[in-house]
Amino acid sequence: xxxxxxxxxxxxxxxxxxxxxxxxxxxxxMRNPKTRFDSREFLEKGQDYLFxxxxxxxxxxxxxxxxFLKGIVIGVxxxxxxxxxxxxxxLVPPVEQVSGFPKSLLLDSSGNPLKASSxxxxxxxxxxxxxxxxxxxxxxxxxGDKNGNPVSISPVEVVVPQTGKTYKFPGxxxxxxxxxxxxxxxxxxxxxxxxxxFYPPNYVGPSQLTAPxxxxxxxxxxxxxxxxxxxxxxxxxCHGSTYDPYKGGAVLTGPTQRPLPTVLLEYDSxxxxxxxxxxxxxxxxxxxxxxVPSQDPTKDLDTSQYGSSVGDKTQVQASTNPFxxx
Amino acid sequence: MSLSKRVSxxxxxxxxxxxxxxxxxxxxxxxxxxxxxxxxxxxxxxxVISGLILLLYYNAAAGYQxxxxxxxxIPYGSVVLYSxxxxxxxxxxxxxxxxxxxxxxxxYKKPRELLWILGVLMLVLTLGASFLGYSLIxxxxxxxxxxxxxxxxxxxxxxxxxxxxxxxxxxxxxYTRVLALHIILVALIGLLFVFxxxxxxxxxxxxxxxxxxxxxxxxxxxxxxKFNPWWPRNFxxxxxxxFMTWGFILAIPNALAYLNGLPQYFNPFMNPKPAPxxxxxxxxxxxxxxxxxxxxxxxxxxxxxxxxxxxxxxxIIPLVYLIILPFIDxxxxxxxxxxxxxxxxxxxxxxxxxxTSLWGDLAPGVEVSVKDQVVAYLIPAIIVALGLTFIKPMNxxxxxxxxxxxxxGILFVIVSLLFAGSVVQLIDYPNxxxxxxxxxxxxxxxxxxxxxxxxxxxQRIPNNxxxxxxxxxxxxxxxxxxxxxxxLMSVLFILVVIIVAQMWTIPPTGYASNLFGVDLGLVFLxxxxxxxxxxxxxxxxxxxxxx
Numbered sequence: 001x002x003x004x005x006x007x008x009x010x011x012x013x014x015x016x017x018x019x020x021x022x023x024x025x026x027x028x029x030m031r032n033p034k035t036r037f038d039s040r041e042f043l044e045k046g047q048d049y050l051f052x053x054x055x056x057x058x059x060x061x062x063x064x065x066x067x068f069l070k071g072i073v074i075g076v077x078x079x080x081x082x083x084x085x086x087x088x089x090x091l092v093p094p095v096e097q098v099s100g101f102p103k104s105l106l107l108d109s110s111g112n113p114l115k116a117s118s119x120x121x122x123x124x125x126x127x128x129x130x131x132x133x134x135x136x137x138x139x140x141x142x143x144g145d146k147n148g149n150p151v152s153i154s155p156v157e158v159v160v161p162q163t164g165k166t167y168k169f170p171g172x173x174x175x176x177x178x179x180x181x182x183x184x185x186x187x188x189x190x191x192x193x194x195x196x197x198f199y200p201p202n203y204v205g206p207s208q209l210t211a212p213x214x215x216x217x218x219x220x221x222x223x224x225x226x227x228x229x230x231x232x233x234x235x236x237x238c239h240g241s242t243y244d245p246y247k248g249g250a251v252l253t254g255p256t257q258r259p260l261p262t263v264l265l266e267y268d269s270x271x272x273x274x275x276x277x278x279x280x281x282x283x284x285x286x287x288x289x290x291x292v293p294s295q296d297p298t299k300d301l302d303t304s305q306y307g308s309s310v311g312d313k314t315q316v317q318a319s320t321n322p323f324x325x326x
Numbered sequence: 327m328s329l330s331k332r333v334s335x336x337x338x339x340x341x342x343x344x345x346x347x348x349x350x351x352x353x354x355x356x357x358x359x360x361x362x363x364x365x366x367x368x369x370x371x372x373x374v375i376s377g378l379i380l381l382l383y384y385n386a387a388a389g390y391q392x393x394x395x396x397x398x399x400i401p402y403g404s405v406v407l408y409s410x411x412x413x414x415x416x417x418x419x420x421x422x423x424x425x426x427x428x429x430x431x432x433x434y435k436k437p438r439e440l441l442w443i444l445g446v447l448m449l450v451l452t453l454g455a456s457f458l459g460y461s462l463i464x465x466x467x468x469x470x471x472x473x474x475x476x477x478x479x480x481x482x483x484x485x486x487x488x489x490x491x492x493x494x495x496x497x498x499x500x501y502t503r504v505l506a507l508h509i510i511l512v513a514l515i516g517l518l519f520v521f522x523x524x525x526x527x528x529x530x531x532x533x534x535x536x537x538x539x540x541x542x543x544x545x546x547x548x549x550x551x552k553f554n555p556w557w558p559r560n561f562x563x564x565x566x567x568x569f570m571t572w573g574f575i576l577a578i579p580n581a582l583a584y585l586n587g588l589p590q591y592f593n594p595f596m597n598p599k600p601a602p603x604x605x606x607x608x609x610x611x612x613x614x615x616x617x618x619x620x621x622x623x624x625x626x627x628x629x630x631x632x633x634x635x636x637x638x639x640x641x642i643i644p645l646v647y648l649i650i651l652p653f654i655d656x657x658x659x660x661x662x663x664x665x666x667x668x669x670x671x672x673x674x675x676x677x678x679x680x681x682t683s684l685w686g687d688l689a690p691g692v693e694v695s696v697k698d699q700v701v702a703y704l705i706p707a708i709i710v711a712l713g714l715t716f717i718k719p720m721n722x723x724x725x726x727x728x729x730x731x732x733x734x735g736i737l738f739v740i741v742s743l744l745f746a747g748s749v750v751q752l753i754d755y756p757n758x759x760x761x762x763x764x765x766x767x768x769x770x771x772x773x774x775x776x777x778x779x780x781x782x783x784x785q786r787i788p789n790n791x792x793x794x795x796x797x798x799x800x801x802x803x804x805x806x807x808x809x810x811x812x813x814l815m816s817v818l819f820i821l822v823v824i825i826v827a828q829m830w831t832i833p834p835t836g837y838a839s840n841l842f843g844v845d846l847g848l849v850f851l852x853x854x855x856x857x858x859x860x861x862x863x864x865x866x867x868x869x870x871x872x873x
Contacts, residue, residue, distance in 0.1 A: 063328075065812075069860050070330060072815045076822050076856045083826035083849045087842065089401035089834050090379055 021063060026054065101132045101278040103266075104314040106140070114316055115272045116174040121150050122200040122232060124323045126193045128184055129316040131263055131276045133309060137184040137192060138263045138276075139234070140316055141245055143172065146201045146231045150178035151246070158248040160282055162257035167281065169248025173267040179274070181263040182249045186236040187282065188256040194322045196236035198245065203323060204232060213237050215322055224252040234260065249281065258282040276314065334558070343557035349530040350553035352545075353867055356563050360531055362424040363523075364564055368571040369420055370519065373413035374512065376406050377459075381509075386501040389464030390603045397600075401834030405843035408579035408598035414456050416575050418619050421449050422679075429651075429672045432660040433532050435541035439652035441529065444522045446648045448515055453619060455511035458504050460617045461496075465601040470614035472496060472504075474624075481633040541658040554865075562861045570854030577847025580840040591687050594618040615690045622679055625686030628693050644675065663719035670710050677706045681746070701753055717779060738774040745771040804868045811859040818852045818859075825849055 004011045030037035042049050106114040106129060119127075121144035128137040144150050153172030160166070172178050186196045194214045204225055208217035214237040221242040225233050233252060234243040241256035243249045249260030261281030265274055338344055351360075358365070383400055385392040396403040425445060428434060434442035457475065461468045476493060479485050494503030530550055532543050545553075554560065579598040588597060595618050602608035616624045626640040655668050662669040681702070694702075745767040752760045825845050832842045 066864060067328065067330070069812065069815065069863055072819050073856055073860045076819050076853050079819075079822045079826045080849050080853045083822075083829045083846055086830055086832070086834070087402050087405070087846060090403060090406055091382070092401065093383070094399050094401065094835075 106274045125321040150176035152177040182260040187258040191238040201231035348556040366420045368568040369416040376410040386505040389501040412579040458508040466604040466609035469604040566857035573851030580843030583840040621686035622682040
């Protein structure tokens, strides 16, 4: 648009549309009673007054220019928002996906590799280590007979009462094949030590029937131990589930419907070190596998994302002895 | 009508932006000087937001470990944590600047007494919240700071019941109480801020001394209803200030995170990283000092072994003075030189605060004899007293002072610091050499303060001194500046786009992740600058009268 003038053959622009807009705005302002243009003062002071008046009331900014500037401001603001977006990742907690079980060297409480032959036989002290994830406690047991001599634990077929399926427990490791390891999370409702723990032979007797928690054995558990002819057992005080540590953590008495999952141990006879290498039994991982025994114990962590992997070392903690009080 | 205009109108109608009871601002007040409170509020808001993000991850049962986790494992966790720390630093510094500016402007006078008192209370709460926040890190410095704090409380038998209330099971590494109180204090600040803000809005910003030289300095309703409305000009101006504040809060600490091996005395001011944990062997090798904003208190603790005296000097007397100030300075004079006693006390408060903080930084925990105390604190008092006695309030029409360039300002600051340093040297090693240096620096300082004094103490160039004839010229040069501003805006836009594109490639954790904070800070700075330039081009009038 704009105003054009014909000169001979060519057209020439005299006024741009923005100029027209400006004039229109200026005239409007001059007519406005609030900002009326004082012609008398104009006569007195000349163009200075006019410039001053225009600068003050109309401003030098035309609409197009203002929109361009607004565009830049909005553009920068939009770019800032785009720049903030990756920062929003701060709201997403870092999740450590654990795929597969690590091979973890067991360390003693002072941080040195644990010597398998130094693990006391039938110790009532709850010895735990975390594996495969932090916050997942497991028992470490050196099993023996009534007299405290280590007992060789042989491989055995373990039945899962919930489904009737079976899986193969590989037996004990260590110098006497007497060291076993089970999850310390009760398969019934998830109680952890000290409520679930190992009862050495001298505590598997009628006197425990009246012992205070967490050391109370049920009569049912005592009977089951007698029938299975085992000197010691794992018992959970919460609801009375009993497991057979000599037979792969198999269920002795309910209410649990599943055996305790086994942690697979590897024994290095040259160094006397123990390694945790996987888990076996009803799959705790992946969650919700409902009693179906794990088929591939090295690959079952795929969906587990709560907690972080213990990595290639895990420390054994000899925590409380629940019997020391009695 | 353009689309943006329609959108803007839609919102301003729905939200009633034009009818907001907020103070309308006269043209001449678009100056950072008048908006210091907005800067404090901006850093407060930033710190609250970043703090809430940290709250998602912080575990009060394991303070140090979760701090380390936030720094090392959470995506951009260190960016948020460091800027949270510096947001609070900025808030403290800006609160002091805001307070002292209003102190010298006499803004605490009628009718703003309550506003002033609320402000002082907020300062106390801010320092308290900062102390607790600092303790949440659980590093060696935090634990030692808490021990000192708890020690001060314990030594007054009547107050020892406060220890479990404030710190709970702190000794066992449980920071639940500290975290809860940190949040409670911040919530209180927020509450008081609402009152402070609305009171300030209802009284309006304080007019220039030229317009209202005496208290009560308020614009009447008729006067201010003619000023620029809150929307859009104030809003635009305010956003530019907020974004720039955020930019500095983000850029500075994340850049400082790359500094390593700072000398000990820089650590309390410049190091955003936590110290080693208190139970590590490394903790034995660090000097424990409080955060910089408590260095002055830390030094005062070296003056006396009596805790009550210490609290009196360090906390109670200054605090009580500030709170009752509106009631003891009852004159209606606003000019700082017409209330010399209070101006003098104000200058001394600033001097002592800086002096004692630096002292605490350079000689932490070194006991100070009474003689040294007298020397250190008497000299500034004498200088201020003499200076104020001889400077007379200048008549408004008497003389035109030319503005002083920022360069001169910086030079003057350096000269002052050198002078202060040489005085300390002279006290420590009184010999001819140090005396000569002190005398030299002193004369430079005297000359500088004479020039600066004119600028600081006089008022701005009166408008009527600029002949009306010159306005055309002024507006012409204004136009050139505006053209330049537009070009600058386009350049900034391009820069922002480049930086933002680069930001997407920065890894969220690890060594490089703090670059994200630096870049985001720069982007915020440029956004603030672009908005500020827009404000300049669109709203700035060639002549902004003080009316």
